[in-house]
Amino acid sequence: MSPVPSLRPDLVTLAGYHSPQVEVAVRLNTNESPFPPPESWREDIGAALERVEFNRYPDRQVTELRARLAESYGVDAGELFCANGSDEILQCLLLAYGGPGRRAVVFEPSYKLHSQIARVTGTEVVVVERAPDFTIDADVAAAVLKEAQPSIVFLCSPNNPTGRAEPDELVRRVVEAAPGLVIVDEAYGQFSPRSALHLRDDPGLDTTGLVVVRTFSKTWAMAAARLGYLIADPEVVAGCEAVVLPYHLSAPTQLEGILALKYRAEMEARVAVVAEERGRVAAALAALPVDTWPSDANFILFRPQGRGAKEVWQSLLDRGVLIRDCSGWDRLDGCLRVTIGTPKENDLFLRALEESLATGADRPG
Numbered sequence: 002m003s004p005v006p007s008l009r010p011d012l013v014t015l016a017g018y019h020s021p022q023v024e025v026a027v028r029l030n031t032n033e034s035p036f037p038p039p040e041s042w043r044e045d046i047g048a049a050l051e052r053v054e055f056n057r058y059p060d061r062q063v064t065e066l067r068a069r070l071a072e073s074y075g076v077d078a079g080e081l082f083c084a085n086g087s088d089e090i091l092q093c094l095l096l097a098y099g100g101p102g103r104r105a106v107v108f109e110p111s112y113k114l115h116s117q118i119a120r121v122t123g124t125e126v127v128v129v130e131r132a133p134d135f136t137i138d139a140d141v142a143a144a145v146l147k148e149a150q151p152s153i154v155f156l157c158s159p160n161n162p163t164g165r166a167e168p169d170e171l172v173r174r175v176v177e178a179a180p181g182l183v184i185v186d187e188a189y190g191q192f193s194p195r196s197a198l199h200l201r202d203d204p205g206l207d208t209t210g211l212v213v214v215r216t217f218s219k220t221w222a223m224a225a226a227r228l229g230y231l232i233a234d235p236e237v238v239a240g241c242e243a244v245v246l247p248y249h250l251s252a253p254t255q256l257e258g259i260l261a262l263k264y265r266a267e268m269e270a271r272v273a274v275v276a277e278e279r280g281r282v283a284a285a286l287a288a289l290p291v292d293t294w295p296s297d298a299n300f301i302l303f304r305p306q307g308r309g310a311k312e313v314w315q316s317l318l319d320r321g322v323l324i325r326d327c328s329g330w331d332r333l334d335g336c337l338r339v340t341i342g343t344p345k346e347n348d349l350f351l352r353a354l355e356e357s358l359a360t361g362a363d364r365p366g
């Protein structure tokens with residue numbers, strides 16, 4: 002019997018990025034859409050699946066989905082690459098442009114998978130601290146990029162878990178200063194008033210290295226489908242195609258994306274409801290003894306005042322509400338993150354939080 006070899010030594014210290022998947026009435030922990038996709042989309046999928054030749058490999062070039070997506074953004078299909086969730090897009094970018102001897106810059110706190118996938122691919126991670134209000138100082142960023150000369154810079158806009166979209170001016174400064182790719186992760190892009198996409202039309206800015214990454218998981222309410230994409234220079238698309246596995250995107254996934262695009266108006270209606278609810282939840286949190294940060298996404302970061310985050314998290318769970326405990330993450334001491342749910346779920350969350358904060362008020366944090 003041959004033994005299992007030891008894990009690659011550089012992976013041993015990497016803890017995965019997981020949120021507990023517990024059975025609970027109100028699940029507001031992973032920034033999913035609280036609303037399902039339209040029922041007629043499901044029916045379309047059912048009919049389309051009957052025509053799939055399951056004995057054949059899927060379209061390796063993902064031709065139709067890329068063409069439809071390209072049309073919806075007014076770009077060329079050659080500027081689009083699709084994969085199994087935006088996480089796989091990020092992995093492809095790191096496989097193609099990171100690796101041993103290369104660096105990726107991240108602005109922390111941010112989406113943990115950026116630095117995690119970087120490390121898994123052997124890319125050196127250079128961490129830049131955000132300001133105490135979680136903004137990025139453009140001068141600090143420019144100085145670090147000059148010094149570190151990274152192949153890749155990650156921006157996350159809106160930033161998970163802090164919530165704010167990066168100002169245009171900041172993205173512009175980073176693109177100007179970066180010697181390589183600037184990956185703007187816009188997983189929550191449709192919730193936000195800003196996108197880096199329009200910078201591509203700016204004749205005064207060289208955006209050859211600008212990569213915008215988006216997903217169907219959040220605003221399209223299709224987290225189960227695992228579908229993400231990037232929009233970038235065709236050379237970047239070719240780079241991703243060089244590292245991705247053959248036939249990586251299944252025929253059902255491709256169809257799910259193609260058919261979803263018929264329901265853009267429904268997607269936008271869902272986004273509008275969530276954005277309105279975000280305002281309502283933010284206003285309610287402002288009246289409670291918690292610190293909060295402004296959000297352009299479908300979640301809000303907050304910190305109970307004078308109360309332990311773990312205790313509040315557990316007390317919410319005891320009341321049937323699961324949110325994300327970020328208090329163990331670097332730079333997020335005492336913080337919790339709640340995903341915006343349906344109006345009813347948000348009411349249940351707010352009521353549970355009010356009770357939790359009131360019942361334990363005299364206990365030490």
Ligand SMILES: Cc1ncc(COP(=O)(O)O)c(C=O)c1O
Pocket residue numbers: 031032085086087088089112157161186188189215216217218224227228229
């Ligand atoms: C900022 C950010 N990027 C990417 C992802 C991954 O999304 P996907 O489901 O498309 O892999 C997430 C998921 O939570 C995220 O928060």
